[in-house]
């Protein structure tokens with residue numbers, strides 16, 4: 001398992017997190033922004049940037 005961040009339903013699609021992600025893991029999805037767990041290095045920048053606290057830690061298989 002590895003720790004990554006995922007974006008929850010709180011997302012208001014402002015795009016701030018995507019601009020700040022050092023590995024370009026965040027893209028605009030159909031209803032909200034999404035994080036590619038393959039790319040995310042769990043730096044936490046998206047959570048720090050997000051105005052509504054949408055990105056949270058998650059555990060995924062690696």
Ligand code: SF4
Nearest residue numbers: 021040041043044046
């Ligand atoms: S935790 Fe860091 S690497 Fe992962 S999506 Fe957020 S900004 Fe990008």
Ligand code: SF4
Nearest residue numbers: 011012014015017050
């Ligand atoms: S910063 Fe927060 S609200 Fe804005 S797109 Fe990213 S997750 Fe969604």
